[in-house]
Amino acid sequence: MELSAYAQGGWRLLGDPRRFPRRSYAALLRAAFRSLLDHPRAGLGKANSFILDDPDLKDIDPTVLKHCHAAAATCILEAGKQKADISAISTCLEDCKLDKERIEQFCTEYQVFKSILTYLRRSPLHITDVSWRLEYQIKSNQLHKTYQPSYLVTLNVENSDSGSHPDVSFSCTMEQLQDLVGKLKDAAKSLERATQM
16 A cells, blocks of 8 residues: 555654644544544535544644645545555555554554445446437327437446446437537547547
8 A cells, every 4th residue: 555745744744742642643543534434525624623623633733734634534545445454554654654553543443444434435337338229209298299209328337346336327319319429429539639648
């Protein structure tokens, strides 16, 4: 498991007992896990309030707190994303100059939330196949004549983490389908240009 230079710098600060005494370190870890697990879509505003409201962190510079919170959150997310075991996490944190006690404290906290972190590790769905059919609607529910063609499109998708996933189906008019096809062609051209650079 590897962390960016910025995250490693934050962990070095967290490993310094003069900057982060034992209680402050524990409070920051709790805040990092809470900000990711209690409010996964809340954004940084909520995460910062977790940190700044904790009485054990009042004496620490807010800029250092935010840097260290980002480092802890990055490590938590990377470990969850890679399904890292305790030895990989320990090695990574040892490289950041943390002592054994702080590493064990992080690993203990991580083990408690490990099963929940798998839900944060979702990767985007991949389209494996497309099927479609033309539907021609003659009457509506109110018995009005409509004579309107539409396409029923089904995207067969899979998730690289868990394999199969329910198919995505939608209905659209010919104009909407042409618009979708045009946008997909534009995306394919952009990707092709990007890979040629």
